Amino acid sequence: MAGVPKRILKEIERLHNDPAPGIDVTPVNDSIRYFQVVMAGPSQSPYQGGQFKLELFLPEDYPMSPPKVRFMTKMYHPNIDKLGRICLDILKDKWSPALQIRTVLLSIQALLSAPNPDDPLANDVAEQWKANEKRAIQTASEWTKKYAM
Amino acid sequence: MDVPRNFRLLGELEDGEKGIGDGYCSYGLEEQDEVLMYNWTGTIFGPPGTPFDGRIYQLRVYCGDEYPRLPPTLRFITRINLPGVDQQTGVVSPRELECLDKWKSSYSIYTVLRSIFSKMTKRESRLPQPPERTTFPSP
Numbered sequence: 001m002a003g004v005p006k007r008i009l010k011e012i013e014r015l016h017n018d019p020a021p022g023i024d025v026t027p028v029n030d031s032i033r034y035f036q037v038v039m040a041g042p043s044q045s046p047y048q049g050g051q052f053k054l055e056l057f058l059p060e061d062y063p064m065s066p067p068k069v070r071f072m073t074k075m076y077h078p079n080i081d082k083l084g085r086i087c088l089d090i091l092k093d094k095w096s097p098a099l100q101i102r103t104v105l106l107s108i109q110a111l112l113s114a115p116n117p118d119d120p121l122a123n124d125v126a127e128q129w130k131a132n133e134k135r136a137i138q139t140a141s142e143w144t145k146k147y148a149m
Numbered sequence: 150m151d152v153p154r155n156f157r158l159l160g161e162l163e164d165g166e167k168g169i170g171d172g173y174c175s176y177g178l179e180e181q182d183e184v185l186m187y188n189w190t191g192t193i194f195g196p197p198g199t200p201f202d203g204r205i206y207q208l209r210v211y212c213g214d215e216y217p218r219l220p221p222t223l224r225f226i227t228r229i230n231l232p233g234v235d236q237q238t239g240v241v242s243p244r245e246l247e248c249l250d251k252w253k254s255s256y257s258i259y260t261v262l263r264s265i266f267s268k269m270t271k272r273e274s275r276l277p278q279p280p281e282r283t284t285f286p287s288p
Contacts, residue, residue: 055153059152068156074182083178083181083184085159
C-alpha cells in the first residue's frame with residue numbers, strides 16, 4: 001500500500017506500547033486502517049464486567065474526517081442503536097483532526113458511564129431510560145451479562 | 150482503498166434509509182438488529198409502460214462475508230416472468246444479469262436492483278406475467 005500516513009503509524013505504535021486501560025485494539029488482517037477493539041465496561045455502570053467488541057475503520061481522508069466505529073456486541077444504551085451505531089458528537093460534527101483513535105475510544109467508554117437519553121439514537125431505549133431509569137439500568141446490566149460476558 | 154464489508158454495508162444502509170435515486174428501487178435490512186447485515190429486502194416498482202407496470206416486486210438480497218469483493222445473491226419473493234429469473238425458485242441467475250456477471254466491488258445493492266429494473270424495460274422482457282400478488286415458494 002502506498003504512503004501510509006505517519007500519523008496513523010504513530011497512533012498504532014502508541015496504542016500498542018501504551019494501551020489505554022480496558023481498551024484493546026487489534027488490527028484486522030494486519031490492516032493499518034481496520035481494527036477490532038475490545039472494551040471493558042466501566043465500573044459503576046450497568047456495563048461493568050462486560051467485554052464489548054467494536055470495529056473501527058480509518059477512512060482514506062483520516063484524520064481530516066473521523067474514524068468510523070460501531071459496537072459488534074449488542075448494547076442496551078440510549079445512544080447506541082440496534083446495529084451498534086454510536087451517537088457521539090466527536091464522531092460527527094465535533095470531530096477535530098487533533099483527536100485520535102485513543103481519544104475516540106476513551107470517549108465511547110465514557111459514554112457508557114454517562115448515557116444521554118436527551119440525544120438518543122435508539123428511541124425506544126431512550127424513552128425507557130427517561131420513564132424508568134432504574135429499570136433501564138437493570139435491563140442494560142442484564143444485556144451485559146447475556147451478551148458481553 | 151477498500152472499505153471493510155461492514156462499514157461498506159452500513160454506508161449502503163444509510164443511503165437506503167435516506168432514499169436513493171428516483172424511488173423505483175429501494176432496500177433495507179430484513180431484520181433491523183442483524184449486526185452482520187447478511188439479509189436484505191429489495192423492492193422494485195414495475196416500470197411504467199411495461200408488463201410490470203403497477204406491480205411491486207420484493208426480493209431477498211443476501212450479502213455474504215466476501216461482499217463486496219463478491220456480488221450479492223438475489224431471489225424474487227414476488228412471482229415474475231423475467232429472463233434470467235428461475236421460474237421455480239425466483240433466483241436471479243448471475244450469468245444473465247450483466248452487473249452480477251461482471252461484478253465490481255464498487256457496485257452496490259442499489260446497482261443490482263436498478264439493473265433488474267432496467268432489464269424489465271427491455272423488449273425481450275415483454276412476456277405474459279403470473280397473477281398479481283403471487284409468490285415463489287419459500288426455500
